[in-house]
Amino acid sequence: MFPNLALPNIQLPEFPLAFPMGGLDIAFYVVAAVMLFTAICTVAVKNILQSAVFLIFSFVATAILYLLLHAEFIALAQVMVYVGGVVIFVVFTILLTSHLGEDAFTTKIPRVFAAFVLSIAFVFVMVKCILPVESLSSGAVSAPEGYSGLEQFALRLLGYGQDGFIIPFEVVSVLLLMTLICAITVARKTKDEVEKEKAVK
Amino acid sequence: MNLMNCLILAFLLFGIGVWGLMRRRHLIGMLISIELMLNAANINFISFAYFSAHDATAGALFSIFVIAVTACEMAIALAIIVTMYRRHKSLDVDQLRDLHD
């Protein structure tokens, strides 16, 4: 009676992810879970201040991930710059502009949903692109011991040989200076505004 | 723990950043999402350096630069945000868009 439905012979790809075999793997998964959870909370919560706080946790988890990858100095820098600098900066700004209230920024459900679907699709596609690449899932570590140690960094950053990074380093330092000046100039009150405020008072 | 795991993690983080960037109307919220995305990029740098790079130190160094430039970017962006807030009394992207034309 019914036509024979020939099921397509689907071959599931071999799952390339490393299963939690050792302690390192377990640690990675835990850190990753914490990182993703806090990141989602960062984006999803309504209150912008809460969002900043979750961002701190996310950054800290990232720093731990760096530690797992034997990049101690970077983990340190991550915590110092991001958690200690940037996020504090953000929090200050939030407080400066805090009396806007939360209701002003509610977004409509379709927009949230559309954004969600788009980002999911994006991630899905990217992941699907790299999954078949077998060399990515070998697990072999090629980095030498202490590859991101202070000594290595110091030699490379200040070296001006063929593989020295002295020029980018100097450029970044100039950039930082410029940033400082720019930030002050931009955020400074102009004369008109000062007068206006005086007039209001 | 292999490169694939790290990359997928980074993609997920990046996707979350994208989601946030699209759904937020608050300028600072959008900045935070951008931070997440940059962070994901940083993870990629480090994990490639760790697992497969010929010159591992260079990859790690790059993440240092990224962090530095990110900090700069944040500083400027926040300064602009403060000015904008002062001028328009708003940080709503939709409203600001209406204001400019």
Added chain:
Amino acid sequence: METILFNLIWIIPLLTVLVCVPLSATRTGILKAIHATSATIVLLIVCFLTYRVYALTGEPANELAAPLALRFFTDIPWLSMMGAHYTVGADGLNILLLALTAFIVWGGVLVSWNIKGNQKVFFALIQLLATSVYGVYMSFDLVLFFVFYEMEALCMYLMIACYGSGRRDYGGKKLTLTLAFGSSMILATLFGLYFEGGVNSWSIMELSKVSLPMEFQMWAFPLMFMGFAVSSSLFPFHFWSPDGHSAAPTAVSMLAAGVMMKMGAYGCLRVAMFLMPEAAKIWLPYVVALLIFNVVLGPFIALRHKDLKYITAYSSISHLGLIFLGLAALTPVGLRGASLQMISHGFLTGLFFATIGMIYERTHTRDITEMGGIMRKMPFLGVGFVLAGFAGLGLPGFSGFIAESTIFIGAFQQDSTLTRIVTVLAILSITTTAVYILQTANRMLHGPLPKKYEGLTDGCFREKLVIVVLVACLLFIGICPGWIADMLDTSIAPIFEKISAATQPVISGIGG
């Protein structure tokens, strides 16, 4: 020598602009003298060359220009990477149109003697406009043709927007955008022609030797024909002309209606119908249906308008419809009639707008209901207007009658049902033309004179000269049309040969 003179036709106006650049804008006397002199020189050159072309009729022409019989043929490589040349030449048709342009430009310079605003720029723009119009009529290379064609719309916009009256911004925009719309259609088909032709040439003569594939012609012909027809205000693209004309200053109205609107019809004949005759045979009998609006309803609309320039604009629309009737007839007589109408209507409408401008300068209104009896105060201008009106309603003795009757006879030779209907309607609508022209003339010129017009003066010598010269041209063509018909016939013959050689037989002999 004559070839150099011929090329000077478009160079002299350009040089005049350059000469005037260092002069101060306040020295209007010298500026106007220079411009008037240059326009007169060009006029004399063109008249001389027209006579030469007439005298050379029948003599063998330059072989490089075959199949057209071109005089003063110049062919210089120009943009070699795309195969464009600087190709100019003259046959009976375009030398007459050049003569028309020279007359109208000359009249335009003289009538805008007292234009308000920066006179230096205004006269420079008139000369640029003249350059572009001369260029369009002279060039036989499609790239050159199109460059000049585009230049003209730009000048027109600047002049209307800066020196116009009434809703000048709106009128200028409407005119320029509509013309640009037409140009875009033309440009698309020009590229099509170049690539389908496959001879790495934009020359009309070269492309006419290629037989273009039918599929290409079937879409390219209507696109190009309508593109050109936009500037000749064929329905439904006529809407720019009333607003544009009414907003434009006198000289621009004269040039726009007198010369520029003919460029479209000229392009239809010279480029579209000449290069794609097979498609022309298929499409043109349907194009005729559009003319019902132009020819039959146009005069009725003119009847309802009160503004002189609107009335004249709609009269232009109806007269230009007759050009297309002649073209669509696809008979030698019809094509000749269409060309005659181009020339005749140029002089006629130039005279119309010139007198209207002069009257407007004095009365400061163009509303015919507010005028009356001004014939008594300005007999000369009044007579000029009435003569223009008579020429417009096709009175024998003026060129309009020659052109119209040729078109009617030519269109009646075409044995297709739709063409017959439109021809009959067109013949019957000469009454409506008479009605609105007489109504306008009577309201404006006759009857009692309002008090406020007691102090009006008649035209000065300069204005009288313009009117006399234009009327003389109208009368000259109207009384001795034979020579002009000869010139046109020789230049239309290759076009008609190409059309009659096309596959489908459309023409029926006269008398069955």
Added chain:
Amino acid sequence: MINDVTLGYLIFLCPLLTFVINGLFVGNRNAKAAAAIAVTLNGVSALSAILVAVHYFCSTFAPQKAVLFEYTFLPFIDDLVARIGMLVDPLSVMMLVVVTFISLMVNIYSIGYMREDRAEGRFFALLSLFSFSMLGLVVATNLFQMFIFWELVGVSSYLLIGFWYHKPSAVSASKQAFILTRFADSFFLLGIVLVSYVVGSFDFSAINSLSLYPFRTETIDLGLCVISKANALILGSILIFTGGWGKSAMFPMHIWLPNAMEGPTPVSSIIHSATMVVAGVYLVARLFPFFAVCGDSLTIIMWVGAFTMVFAAVIACTQKDIKRILAYSTLSQLGYMMFALGACKIGQAVVTTGWTASTFHIFTHAFFKCSLFLIAGSLIHQVHTNDLDAMGGLRKKMPVTYVCSLISILAISGIPPFSGFFSKDEIILTAFQAHHYTVFALALLTSGLTTFYMFRLFFLAFHGEPRHEGVKAGHVHEDLAMTLPIVVLAVPALLSGLLGKGLFEKFFTPGKLHAPVFVKLPEASWIPFAAIGIAVLALAIAWFFYASPKAKIQRALDAENRSGLYKVVYNKFYFDEMYYTVVRQFIIGGVARVSRAFNDYVIEGLLAFSVWFIHKLGDLVRTAQAGYLPFYLGTLIVGVLIWRFFGQLPL
């Protein structure tokens, strides 16, 4: 040196020269010089015409056609060539004499009549243009030339009727005249195009020697219908006649003619006698063999003519404006001429007696009608009004004018031996002999009506007591320049019938007819007596009402207390009102309004819609470019996805 061809040129060129000299150079600067030039040159023209006529009719060549000169004007294709030439045959020679002679008389008369006018020079210029156009028309060798001069006649009449352009009534009358004739001309042009297409030639010689047989089988697509070429020719003949219909002011296109009385009286005189209105009759007469072949159109011509004849005569009986009475009498006489041409058809056969009678009537009518108008002008010049109310008792003050007008009125009434009797009698005879008894009865009736209204005018104007202050006070005199032409014209009004009868019967035949002509005509020698009897009876009635000692003049002139029928007739059957209603309500208020609304709302609306649409499209694209970051990002991602799935992203 002086031969017929040079004289032919002279006939033509003298009026043209007058027009050019007076119009461009002498103009209004020197009125006396303008008048002198006009009279001299028109005199030369008239003299040449008479010389040509005498030479032509005295030669043995006489009834044949000749072309004195011919130039190619505009070649179309093959034989379809427009030429300008001069055709000489009895008809055109007769018309040449009439036109130049009348034009000369009117020019002389105008010296006196227009003496006080500011624009005398312009008047003489236009008058000469008028006679030039008419001359060109009568000597036309082909339809195209005829149309050219036909239009010139129209435009010069427009200029002359509206000569006093400060008078709104004159302006509107001139406009009406031009538009109505132009309306008819558009059909004429269509007819020319159609006939020339079928025949392949404009020449009268080709068209008049046509036979329908070769065209029976071929068909022609006229857009709405496909008919055989023979029928197309019949249609073409009707269309061509339509031109004459309008020009000769036949019903219902008659209304412009009475209104054209707003022009100066010399203009009315020349329009009514020699130039404009007879052009229509002349056209039919010229193309008579063609019409005879297309027999059905002759019937139409006959009925149009007959109806106009009676209709106009009835209206003329009630009018008080002296010029309008004359205008309606012209209409009536034109009706005579037209129906005489049409009445030539007997069943399938065509006789030529009507043609002879009609051309004869053109000839005689020209003199007495011109004379009558000039007399009316003289009267108006004295009492400064057109109204019969203000006249009366002028007999003693203007004896010469009185005698001349009596002659002309007797001529138009058809009393022998005055000229009108001979031509009109022949027309009535034609109607009887062609078995058109209804038309015959109408013609007899109209003959009586003509006598009645003409004598009504005569008695009211010249007899009785003076009703005008100026006349009572004796400020009335006869101007020499104005009286001379009247006297001169009285001579042909008296004699042209007697002398012309032989001439016309000998020479005037319309040419070779292709239709069968052998018909036995019934004997009708009693008809002249009947016509005279009716005329005398009508005269007696007119005398009784308006001139007898018992006549109640005041009662007769009263237009207010009248019966309804009288009022309808007095108001010309309200045709003026109908015309204005049609033009204002239907054409300007209807068709034109609809077309403008179509243009302003539909076309401009579509334009506005497309502008709106493009703006909206622009807005749509603009949203994407409005600095809206999430949208950018979303688009970026969508783009990447699309690229991934549909493109060649190397991932």
